[in-house]
Amino acid sequence: MFSIIIGIIAEIFSLGFIDTFNETLFGFLMLPFGILSCYILYKYLEKTWKNNDPSKNNNLDEIGKVLE
Template identity: 60%
Template sequence: MLGLVLLYWIGKYFYKLAEEYNKSPWGFAILGIVVYYGAIVLSGLIVGIVMALTSPETLDNFNETLLSFLLLPFGILSCYLLYKYLEKTWKKNTPDPVELIDEIGKPNEIS
């Protein structure tokens, strides 16, 4: 149940961000969830490989619930980094309305 609430919040924040910058809201909400799961799978593989190389006998007795809580910050961090990257990129590419108002009435210069 906690996982569904987390997925809801991830999707909601990406949805709002995409809506604010006139992008596809559902596409970016799904992208946020996919990035979350992708980061968890990738970090899980890395942790599993490191554990298999260092002490293979611990893999048989390792608690899967503990592993899921261990990988949770990696998924959240990856979503946060993607969110901030998209926000920064879209904010930089958004035209300033004051500059656009100043351009009204000026003849277009075609090169």
């Protein structure tokens, strides 16, 4: 996602930039953004799953119901 956005911005500011840019170097430049986005998604899912832990509920009938 980040590489697409940066590629579009680079092409807007400098026409023909993507045609002459080394794809391997671009991949290495985008690697930290990919790792960061995976970590953010991991933390979000971890927080969400902790809040919806079914072992906290003692009543089995309430599992799966929407909490209001």
